[in-house]
Amino acid sequence: MASEFIRRRMTPLAAAAASLAFGAFVVAGPVPSARAHDGHGPESVADLAENLADAVVNISTAQTVQGRRSVPMPQVPDGSPFQEFFEEFFNRQQQDNDQPRRVQSLGSGFVIDGEEGIIITNNHVIEGADEVTANFNDGTKLVAEVLGTDEKTDLAVLKVTPESPLKAVSLGDSDAIRVGDWVMAIGNPFGLGGTVTVGIVSARNRDINSGPYDNFIQTDASINRGNSGGPLFDMNGNVVGINTAIISPSGGSIGIGFAIPAKTAMRVIDQLREFGETRRGWLGVRIQEVTDEIAESLGMDEAMGALVAGVTDDGPAAKAEIEAGDVILRFDGKEVEAMRELPRMVAETAIGKDVEVVVLRKGEEVTISVTLERLEENEPVNASATVEEEESEPAETSTVLGMTLAVLDDDLRAQFSIDADVTGVVITEVEAGSSAEEKRVQAGDVIKEVAQEPVETPADVEAQIKKLDEEGRRSALLLLANPTGDVRFVPVRIEEQ
Template identity: 60%
Template sequence: MALKMRSSVAHAVLALAVSFSLVAGGPLAVPAAAQVQPNGPESVADLAESLLDAVVNISTSQNVKSDDKAPVPQVPEGSPFQDFFDEFFKGEGGEEGNQGQTVNSLGSGFVIDPSGFIATNNHVIEGADDIEVNFANGSKLKAKLVGTDPKTDLALLKVEPKAPLKAVPFGDSRTMRIGDWVMAIGNPFGLGGSVTVGIISARGRNINAGPYDNFIQTDAAINRGNSGGPLFNMKGEVIGINTAIISPSGGSIGIGFSVPTELAQNIFLQLRDFGETRRGWLGVRIQPVTDDIAESIGMSEAKGALVAGIIKGGPVDNGSIMTGDVIIRFDGKDVDEMRDLPRVVAESPVGKAVDVVLLRDGKEMTVKVTLGRLEDGEKQAGEDEVTEGEGTTEEGMAPETGEAQPSKADTVLGMGISDLGEEARKTFEIVESVKGVVITEVAPDSAAAERGIVPGDVIVEIGQEAVTTAEEVKTRIAKLKSEDRRNALMMIANRTGALRYITVRID
């Protein structure tokens, strides 16, 4: 009945439209937006048939030693998606009493070179002792792991075929638009490829899986075992690697995520050529430019990446880029928000000289920078210190100590402040490299407390000008009040020297 009613209404609307066109004395004009194909794309059978042979099933096994009957692990330790969703490629593992167990997993992959290079997800093969690739024609080959990149959850395998394999080409994911048709192919159970079709639902998704998140979201069904399979455009080109889903049950609910080829293609090339990644490195700590920070430094809009620290010995430890700079363009690419910078830097070749456009003291300027290698920087200083995009949100915590806090503290914006002498440095265990004005106490309901400031933090700058005495802090705040500023921009160091910019509301 409902269907008939909808049909009747449709006929009535059509009759009314025809009548209107006859009265107007001309043909019926259909708006461009109304010229849609109600039945979706034409058959994709020919396209799917030409691609199925290049999509493979990847079977892995891992020997797990156990003293008891522990359950089969659902997510490998260290997986970048451990906190976001449960893996959807796992198969069943067997248990053999207390003698340990063999965990078997299934996933998908695809051939990117006829000589035998196969792309997949890192979490599909992570921790595997044995990797076997099952092809659509029923043949099987043992695979060797060429290299992995946990930061993007990608991995490259190599098999030794007797004849060239069917491979699929990469396309340009940057040309894909929301609403474009896409096809996902997986080979989850080794029974042959499974094909689903949908559209691109969104682009540039950040699901907090890693520092370079830029996922394509699609409603093409991605189910258990499809992880590592390709996402194709309607030309038969790979524009994404199916990696993650959001699902309470493990099945598709129309929210799937793929690593775009604009990021993945270069990773696979590096893994093939070097067996490892070789990412560009700028050597800065950055944080987002909030509306309050933008207002405090005179920016008309909140955009770019705020430089909160320079890594000692890094590529820009020569004064070319300074703390307080806001990077708004890198090598011709706009940096609209903080997370854009790590990605464009990582995609740039090591040793390349690039132009960096930044804002300093309210003026736009361009500096030339030669990039280092991120992996070398990680070995030199530790990953947490060198990865652009991790931010500087670590809060300095005052140590538990029975010693008295420094006396004669002034109060400003709900903070007790004092010159940073030896007594204060010893009390709060502040490293020698930190210079500024120590915060001795913070009122619980103050604006400073809202921003996560704690006793033992040190005010290094106010309004991008260094301060060394409590009197200077009071003078700067008073000046900002006289200028009717709503917020005070401060550079804060914790007791270990980690820097961050914050804004504190001026009451």
């Protein structure tokens, strides 16, 4: 996958020499815009770059790491002429490796508040650092305090104490930029100091599987190791993105770089400055993508929204009676075009706000009012509650859609190590080449629902499949639980019954 080549840590080790510093220590003032252009690209961005570079800084970090254990000494016969040599060599090497070492790295950042000395960079630039220093264009070095970090968006807020106000830049409207608009990146690639590159916005709202709130701006402006945390400017001198990742087999720029949109960063930055942590809204649902097959099985005209695969006990959704199998179509008045949009919508909504959520439930749209709560970043997983053992039912098996089904009794529960609180119809075998196998349905999975109707016996499953077939449905939507109880929706193609 392309994501295997994503390089998030673009801060190279500075093992020998310090990199060139950049960013001036001057009085803050308005940044003039670039000269007007005719849509074919600016003739020159020299004036723009000259005025913006003073607000961009080099971030250098240092941390102490423990020495690594050396390779164990080879076994040699007692009395061998090499025994004394190896013992002396490996003992000396072990002593050297046990000593703590200082490791340095380099990245980029930019000033957004010259009076307060507030600097923005990436979390991965300063993560684990003992010392963080902001290096300015005039050679000034200021020790930076970390006000707060957010791993989910890879943002960090630093504070320095300047003797006079710093040159600062403003966060712009990242929603206003369009694919094809010119942008400019300034940063510290490979420790070279202030470097300016220009390109266009190649794409928007990119998901690179780096976190739950991915909606990156993609650009072909050259971004390399060391550019992390640096700004991506529009042609008016406003920061529309924070450079954070690249896709590259070699580690260098191949014209595919990613920046966190300013709109995404704004709320995170404000919270880190005020609280030192993020405070996000929480809905309390597990969701999955609505594929074309799932949409067809639910009678939807098009694939959209977020399918609720599970609801957290005592969470906001559970209290509002949102159910597994609901498809969230609208949240707080906004259309949920795709599953991955919902987490970002929820996170950006104020805690405690009453939000209208429109869901599709068994073919009907239902409006539900939900009061959002705060997302606990390290919320523990609730232990599964045990249930009383029920009397074993008579054995019953059948085969449908390439799956051999059976009543979930104690023997099968033990055979497949199925948790005590998992209920439904157990799948004991999956036919090779069947649609179920293509969807990675496995023996030991338990069918809890078919077409959003609970099932308890193989006969229940057969009856629901037959009903769907008679209605002309091409696939059956199964709610499956794995042996540990994690659930997911799987559309299985209906063969001729």
